[in-house]
Amino acid sequence: MSRIEHSDPTPQDDAARAGWLYYVGGMTQDQIAAELGISRQRAQRLVAKAMADGLIHVRLNHRIGACLDLESALRDRFGLGRCRVSPSLGGADPVLSIAPAAAAELERVLRLPEPLTIALGTGRALRGMVDAVAPLDAAHHRLVSLIGNIAPDGSASFFDVIMRVSDKVRAPHYPMLVPVISPTSAERDAFRALGPVKRVADLARSADVVFVGVGQMSDDAPLLADGFVTRAELDQMRAAGAAGEVAGWVFDSDGQYLDVGTNTRTGGVRVEQKLDRPAIGIAAGASKVPAICAALKSRIINGLITDEVTARTILAL
Amino acid sequence: MSRIEHSDPTPQDDAARAGWLYYVGGMTQDQIAAELGISRQRAQRLVAKAMADGLIHVRLNHRIGACLDLESALRDRFGLGRCRVSPSLGGADPVLSIAPAAAAELERVLRLPEPLTIALGTGRALRGMVDAVAPLDAAHHRLVSLIGNIAPDGSASFFDVIMRVSDKVRAPHYPMLVPVISPTSAERDAFRALGPVKRVADLARSADVVFVGVGQMSDDAPLLADGFVTRAELDQMRAAGAAGEVAGWVFDSDGQYLDVGTNTRTGGVRVEQKLDRPAIGIAAGASKVPAICAALKSRIINGLITDEVTARTILAL
DNA sequence: CCATCAAGCGATGATTTGCTCATTCGCTGA
DNA sequence: TCAGCGAATGAGCAAATCATCGCTTGATGG
Numbered sequence: 001m002s003r004i005e006h007s008d009p010t011p012q013d014d015a016a017r018a019g020w021l022y023y024v025g026g027m028t029q030d031q032i033a034a035e036l037g038i039s040r041q042r043a044q045r046l047v048a049k050a051m052a053d054g055l056i057h058v059r060l061n062h063r064i065g066a067c068l069d070l071e072s073a074l075r076d077r078f079g080l081g082r083c084r085v086s087p088s089l090g091g092a093d094p095v096l097s098i099a100p101a102a103a104a105e106l107e108r109v110l111r112l113p114e115p116l117t118i119a120l121g122t123g124r125a126l127r128g129m130v131d132a133v134a135p136l137d138a139a140h141h142r143l144v145s146l147i148g149n150i151a152p153d154g155s156a157s158f159f160d161v162i163m164r165v166s167d168k169v170r171a172p173h174y175p176m177l178v179p180v181i182s183p184t185s186a187e188r189d190a191f192r193a194l195g196p197v198k199r200v201a202d203l204a205r206s207a208d209v210v211f212v213g214v215g216q217m218s219d220d221a222p223l224l225a226d227g228f229v230t231r232a233e234l235d236q237m238r239a240a241g242a243a244g245e246v247a248g249w250v251f252d253s254d255g256q257y258l259d260v261g262t263n264t265r266t267g268g269v270r271v272e273q274k275l276d277r278p279a280i281g282i283a284a285g286a287s288k289v290p291a292i293c294a295a296l297k298s299r300i301i302n303g304l305i306t307d308e309v310t311a312r313t314i315l316a317l
Numbered sequence: 318m319s320r321i322e323h324s325d326p327t328p329q330d331d332a333a334r335a336g337w338l339y340y341v342g343g344m345t346q347d348q349i350a351a352e353l354g355i356s357r358q359r360a361q362r363l364v365a366k367a368m369a370d371g372l373i374h375v376r377l378n379h380r381i382g383a384c385l386d387l388e389s390a391l392r393d394r395f396g397l398g399r400c401r402v403s404p405s406l407g408g409a410d411p412v413l414s415i416a417p418a419a420a421a422e423l424e425r426v427l428r429l430p431e432p433l434t435i436a437l438g439t440g441r442a443l444r445g446m447v448d449a450v451a452p453l454d455a456a457h458h459r460l461v462s463l464i465g466n467i468a469p470d471g472s473a474s475f476f477d478v479i480m481r482v483s484d485k486v487r488a489p490h491y492p493m494l495v496p497v498i499s500p501t502s503a504e505r506d507a508f509r510a511l512g513p514v515k516r517v518a519d520l521a522r523s524a525d526v527v528f529v530g531v532g533q534m535s536d537d538a539p540l541l542a543d544g545f546v547t548r549a550e551l552d553q554m555r556a557a558g559a560a561g562e563v564a565g566w567v568f569d570s571d572g573q574y575l576d577v578g579t580n581t582r583t584g585g586v587r588v589e590q591k592l593d594r595p596a597i598g599i600a601a602g603a604s605k606v607p608a609i610c611a612a613l614k615s616r617i618i619n620g621l622i623t624d625e626v627t628a629r630t631i632l633a634l
Numbered sequence: 635c636c637a638t639c640a641a642g643c644g645a646t647g648a649t650t651t652g653c654t655c656a657t658t659c660g661c662t663g664a
Numbered sequence: 665t666c667a668g669c670g671a672a673t674g675a676g677c678a679a680a681t682c683a684t685c686g687c688t689t690g691a692t693g694g
Contacts, residue, residue: 058373346651
């Protein structure tokens, strides 16, 4: 026996086992407690931990008719390639509802056999997506960041999305080591002139697939909440017609990029309009609707993963 | 609005939506009832239906250390290619515990880009596997049955495994339209001489991957339970050393096929020993251990998906 | 060596869920 | 038209689950 038992079970092992028995085996927590020789409370905690640690993945294997209808309506209206509509989750954060669908789409791309360069933006939706991705081996692809990873406070937390996903799927990753938005155009240009930055930017521009979130420019703008722009800058860009933002680059309600405000100092790579490769927007929520519409209109994105109510609102316009 | 609402929600749509809100959204049944404007009991029934219909798939995203250890031990001992060990589910049917792992392996194969011929056996374990596969598009592969699909009572229920999986993944399928076991060798040979049967058999023999269950020859033998062999035939073959069976073909404890009993009348294609392509056995349960060991020993199978206690028992021998 | 503190544990009460049963609804055939 | 019948519904209840609380235990630092 000791020949086989190479290692003591880690806490995660225990949690995984309890979660397995509970969710797959359909056992009650009492039964699990008896099986593993622990108290029910402990069993309960292990099951909860398994869920909290993301050890248990739940997916819906049925396309709800209403969502399929919305997908084809969106596809027709905006000439989309990929389009996915998830059922909404009542009042909960819409990010939660689109994360599994977004993860499934990313996994689909990662499983393609030919080596691809996959460009990723950042934001809550993308973060939700990578948290929902199942570990798999995609070492033949390259993951490249579209956006700088240095926040105004100097932290590199926005690095997270690409780092986490590359960790999960064992793919090499190329973060863009520049400020998301530099204090001055000159400083931005100085960063851009650096060899390594240039190479990552070229890689990002040549990406075979692009995944981005879409930011709104209303008072709850992610750029503002995360401290990338000041309220004055936000107001200035709104006065100039700003309706939304992709990878930090602000555009108007027709999806045309502006030449004012932070757009003169944004460090990352801009997702060009009418890209001939998939550029998939991952976004949901009432306040994002104008931004999503604008991005779709000028084909900054040519694919969309959203939720039911957002899809309905977009189509109602 | 009516422009969008093309179709009324089906009962499955409702179940899927309730299951989504419950499992993905983490809402209580009361909340779901309020959200959908139905009674709590109805919400409860929809959630249960979603689970029963297999609309909700749960997978464990963590390899438990003990199982990994067993996998490498099995790989070393029997020189296996693919090997997967799932945690056991207490007293429950071991088929339930291996079905997700088996499904994941089949999905991996189905997602390979080059067109493959995939041969499938039948049995409870295979049936569990196909029930757990997620729908995906694998139209470039061919699914071929190793085993006849006509049961002694004339029903074609054994057709189920390959039909269901081909339905789920939209792959063309080639059932073998012969009795599993014919009453006489002559009749078996007559079937074999038929052109269509010959072509399916040739296809099966040339398969790039093989998935089979492993049957025991003890009193709970699947062949006996399903009425393919009589007790007298079972006893006769046991007297001749029968230890197990793959795709209806009986072998002894060294994994050598016998020349007696029903083996002279079995209709399907025999999985040859030491195949140079993957031949993956999907089997778990204490009573199957001798059969699995025998099949591994002579390399009728060169891959194994089983559960923890079965793996331990195999290695203890 | 002892005081302090944090982490984990088991118990308890509140909430949520699964199940049974009587009833109703809708359909079919006389 | 209406009786018969099966499926679906909702009420009620027992079981299961979850959240909170005080306690133990073991580590840390004075």
